[in-house]
Amino acid sequence: MTNQELAIKANEVRKGIIEGVYNAHSGHPGGSLSSADVLTYLYFEEMNIDPKNPDKADRDRFVLSKGHCAPAYYSALANRGYFPVEDLKTLRHVGSYLQGHPCKNDTPGVDASSGSLGQGISVAVGMALAGKIDDASYRVYTLLGDGEIEEGQVWEAALFAGARHLDNLVVIVDNNGLQIDGPVDQVDSPYPIADKFRAFNFHVVEVADGSDFDLLRGAFKEARDTKGAPTAIIMKTLKGKGVSYMEGQVGWHGKAPNEEQYKQAMDELTKAGEALCQK
Amino acid sequence: MSEVKKIATRQSYGEELVELGKEYDNLYVLDADLASATKTGIFKEAFPDRHIDCGIQESDMMGIAAGLASCGKIPFCSTFAMFAAGRAYEQVRNSIGYPHLNVKIGATHAGISVGEDGATHQCLEDLALMRVIPGMTVINPADDVEAKAAVKAAYEFEGPVYLRFGRLAVPVINDRSDYKFEIGKGYVVKEGTDVTIIATGLEVSAAIDAADLLAKDGISAEIVNIHTIKPIDKDLIIKEAEKTGKVVTVEEHSVIGGLGSAVCEVLAENHPLPVKRIGVYDRYGESGPAVELLHKYKLDGEGIAEQVKEYLKG
Numbered sequence: 313m314t315n316q317e318l319a320i321k322a323n324e325v326r327k328g329i330i331e332g333v334y335n336a337h338s339g340h341p342g343g344s345l346s347s348a349d350v351l352t353y354l355y356f357e358e359m360n361i362d363p364k365n366p367d368k369a370d371r372d373r374f375v376l377s378k379g380h381c382a383p384a385y386y387s388a389l390a391n392r393g394y395f396p397v398e399d400l401k402t403l404r405h406v407g408s409y410l411q412g413h414p415c416k417n418d419t420p421g422v423d424a425s426s427g428s429l430g431q432g433i434s435v436a437v438g439m440a441l442a443g444k445i446d447d448a449s450y451r452v453y454t455l456l457g458d459g460e461i462e463e464g465q466v467w468e469a470a471l472f473a474g475a476r477h478l479d480n481l482v483v484i485v486d487n488n489g490l491q492i493d494g495p496v497d498q499v500d501s502p503y504p505i506a507d508k509f510r511a512f513n514f515h516v517v518e519v520a521d522g523s524d525f526d527l528l529r530g531a532f533k534e535a536r537d538t539k540g541a542p543t544a545i546i547m548k549t550l551k552g553k554g555v556s557y558m559e560g561q562v563g564w565h566g567k568a569p570n571e572e573q574y575k576q577a578m579d580e581l582t583k584a585g586e587a588l589c590q591k
Numbered sequence: 592m593s594e595v596k597k598i599a600t601r602q603s604y605g606e607e608l609v610e611l612g613k614e615y616d617n618l619y620v621l622d623a624d625l626a627s628a629t630k631t632g633i634f635k636e637a638f639p640d641r642h643i644d645c646g647i648q649e650s651d652m653m654g655i656a657a658g659l660a661s662c663g664k665i666p667f668c669s670t671f672a673m674f675a676a677g678r679a680y681e682q683v684r685n686s687i688g689y690p691h692l693n694v695k696i697g698a699t700h701a702g703i704s705v706g707e708d709g710a711t712h713q714c715l716e717d718l719a720l721m722r723v724i725p726g727m728t729v730i731n732p733a734d735d736v737e738a739k740a741a742v743k744a745a746y747e748f749e750g751p752v753y754l755r756f757g758r759l760a761v762p763v764i765n766d767r768s769d770y771k772f773e774i775g776k777g778y779v780v781k782e783g784t785d786v787t788i789i790a791t792g793l794e795v796s797a798a799i800d801a802a803d804l805l806a807k808d809g810i811s812a813e814i815v816n817i818h819t820i821k822p823i824d825k826d827l828i829i830k831e832a833e834k835t836g837k838v839v840t841v842e843e844h845s846v847i848g849g850l851g852s853a854v855c856e857v858l859a860e861n862h863p864l865p866v867k868r869i870g871v872y873d874r875y876g877e878s879g880p881a882v883e884l885l886h887k888y889k890l891d892g893e894g895i896a897e898q899v900k901e902y903l904k905g
Contacts, residue, residue, distance in 0.1 A: 416661070416690040424661065425690040428681060434651045435686055438658015441643070445619075445664070465682075468651035475646075 322352040328387030336404035344384035346488040346549040351388040363393035375436040378457035379413040379427025394421035430463030440481035459491030474513030481542040488551035509544035522547030597760035601699040603738035605630030629669040653682035660692040672701035676717035702843035704759040706881035713876035719848025721753040729820040733795035736765035740772030777824040783813030786837040800892025846870040867902040
């Protein structure tokens with residue numbers, strides 16, 4: 313896909329996030345919007361997957377370790393064709409297959425149940441290990457929040473992945489700089505993030521803008537070309553990206569827009585989409 | 592009388608894994624730097640490529656097992672009960688239990704019979720913790736024969752299983768040709784008419800000792816082995832409770848949440864009667880030789896007999 317096509321898809325993914333969170337009257341739009349571009353890149357460009365055959369054995373795996381950003385994950389999956397986009401409106405509703413946090417057994421395309429922070433990366437490591445054992449061709453991707461890496465289990469998993477040279481594993485950190493209680497560097501600073509992963513024997517790619525598809529393309533290629541070590545892609549992002557009043561606002565970590573805010577968000581995204589199409 | 596053969600169920604665990612490993616190449620054993628203690632070291636020696644030492648990180652080990660299971664492997668996670676059920680509780684619940692992955696947890700060094708290491712390592716809460724996880728099967732074998740059968744059954748069973756093993760060598764009581772193991776099915780070890788003693792794990796052989804002592808006082812004790820704490824054998828428990836009308840549970844575990852609670856739940860809903868729960872009474876363990884601790888905590892034959900007599904006196 314061209315960057316323009318990817319940007320148009322990412323904009324659709326953002327609309328799905330807002331639809332889901334608005335109709336659920338709850339959920340996590342901030343980190344969903346900051347990770348919408350990388351999820352779009354993974355599902356429309358990077359990963360070997362087949363929405364018609366979600367369980368095919370040689371598929372690339374993805375684990376949303378920052379599971380609260382399920383609205384973005386579901387929207388990417390729906391837009392990619394795993395299930396109807398219309399169903400995003402059932403997010404968090406009783407009986408819906410779109411749970412508040414990802415559930416492997418409920419949702420087509422979801423490879424792991426996740427959302428208790430720090431746990432998803434370990435599951436991804438196990439998948440990567442299985443791939444190595446079987447000499448399989450698939451790769452494993454996992455997305456973590458920058459607040460999430462305050463969890464100790466992340467570093468247990470990183471230590472194991474580094475020690476085992478799991479070069480089929482890519483750990484992506486969505487460094488939007490904000491967690492529930494405030495800026496990450498004020499709550500329990502995880503910085504320097506890149507040096508930490510280097511110290512755990514990862515190959516590290518720092519991406520200055522996680523919404524720049526050229527940079528993402530380069531980073532994931534570098535990860536694929538890296539042998540003998542797992543790769544960590546540390547990407548700077550903007551929390552709430554794409555919805556003006558949510559951008560950079562910690563208050564939008566876990567809050568749904570009201571009707572007026574919803575209309576404004578959808579209006580902004582619709583206009584952004586039209587502008588992208590006219591490029 | 593010839594000396595009774597004694598084997599620690601952790602040894603049985605390691606040995607049966609080797610047997611299964613010969614047959615099934617999708618079986619993987621995970622450890623957290625305790626392979627020599629969990630007795631999975633013998634599996635490591637036999638199948639080095641299928642033994643994964645995660646190092647001292649039990650939480651990560653559970654997640655790795657979840658990942659392996661979702662890619663078609665059948666992992667056995669091995670560590671002490673304290674760390675498997677305690678430290679990694681939430682990983683077991685969320686990463687393994689919630690997606691109902693085919694992960695087996697081999698938890699050794701359960702109970703006060705850990706001995707000298709003391710309270711920090713003596714898990715008395717694991718049956719309670721594992722029992723409340725939806726879809727989790729919980730097995731606490733009584734001896735070497737049962738432990739080996741349980742490991743095999745757990746491998747053959749589709750879904751998460753928690754297996755509890757001990758450090759202390761315990762009498763082999765099931766070494767007979769007609770022994771059969773079925774998950775969820777308890778059995779009557781010894782018939783009796785005055786009281787039903789429902790025991791699990793190493794307390795089954797202690798209950799047999801207690802029954803011998805009680806017999807000297809003219810008390811006929813029936814002994815039931817409930818090796819599967821979940822799903823529990825309701826029918827057998829109700830049937831035996833109806834028979835004697837007096838029920839005592841015995842476990843090397845807190846009286847809160849384990850076998851005693853599970854039996855009380857069954858009886859309260861189906862056949863209400865007062866139950867005496869023998870176990871560890873809402874406290875931590877302590878250091879000391881295992882046999883001395885079991886005596887101090889009245890979990891040996893003598894201690895059980897004494898408590899049963901008190902209960903029968905009313």
